[in-house]
Amino acid sequence: MLRHCPTCGRSSKDVRFIADFCESCVAGRLSGSVPGYADLLSCRGCGRLKTRSGFAKPDASSIAGVIAAQMRGKFSVRVLRVDRDTAIVEFSTAVDDCPVSFTRSIELRRAHETCTDCFRRSSGYYEAVVQLRGDPDSVRRTLTGLTRYVEKNDAFVSKVETLPYGVDAYTSDKLVTAAYLSSRGIKAGRSYTLYGMRHGKRLYRNIYSVRL
Numbered sequence: 001m002l003r004h005c006p007t008c009g010r011s012s013k014d015v016r017f018i019a020d021f022c023e024s025c026v027a028g029r030l031s032g033s034v035p036g037y038a039d040l041l042s043c044r045g046c047g048r049l050k051t052r053s054g055f056a057k058p059d060a061s062s063i064a065g066v067i068a069a070q071m072r073g074k075f076s077v078r079v080l081r082v083d084r085d086t087a088i089v090e091f092s093t094a095v096d097d098c099p100v101s102f103t104r105s106i107e108l109r110r111a112h113e114t115c116t117d118c119f120r121r122s123s124g125y126y127e128a129v130v131q132l133r134g135d136p137d138s139v140r141r142t143l144t145g146l147t148r149y150v151e152k153n154d155a156f157v158s159k160v161e162t163l164p165y166g167v168d169a170y171t172s173d174k175l176v177t178a179a180y181l182s183s184r185g186i187k188a189g190r191s192y193t194l195y196g197m198r199h200g201k202r203l204y205r206n207i208y209s210v211r212l
């Protein structure tokens with residue numbers, strides 16, 4: 001049976017219908033229900049974007065995740081293009097089990113804060129000290145390897161102290177530091193210093209003494 005859309009008059013001969021309306025009127029109505037903006041919060045230090053699962057590289061997929069969350073999960077979201085203030089976004093959903101999608105330009109309202117990593121970096125935070133001693137070439141090589149490894153694992157070296165008999169490297173993450181040492185088969189003496197309490201738990205810094 002031939003039908004006509006009550007809103008625009010188009011005929012079911014020319015366009016797909018979803019319930020009583022043509023697809024483009026359904027998409028138009030949904031498009032009007034979407035806020036024309038999204039709030040993006042980025043770290044002023046590293047530029048990463050705040051998402052539900054922490055700070056992430058700001059790309060089409062992380063921005064799509066933030067926009068989808070702000071639309072309360074009513075749409076799946078694909079970011080087609082993004083510049084500083086605007087994103088071109090494709091929204092998809094289903095109405096009466098029929099897939100509907102539309103494309104809209106969304107204003108990006110940007111704000112900034114400092115992520116924990118950048119805060120820690122700027123305040124010289126450390127959880128572990130690796131005391132490298134012995135042959136100067138081996139010390140230098142191991143320091144380079146350690147620095148690369150911790151940075152690859154979202155941690156950092158906050159300070160390196162050069163001493164007459166080696167170096168002390170201060171690292172921001174004791175688990176990552178321990179993983180580096182064990183992955184390279186480096187044997188280390190361990191000791192601990194108490195540096196504070198959090199939520200009633202004692203916090204320790206790990207000190208690793210390595211003879212190379």
Ligand SMILES: [Zn+2]
Pocket residue numbers: 005006007008009010021022023024025026
């Ligand atoms: Zn219509």
Ligand SMILES: [Zn+2]
Pocket residue numbers: 043044045046047048114115116117118119
């Ligand atoms: Zn940051």
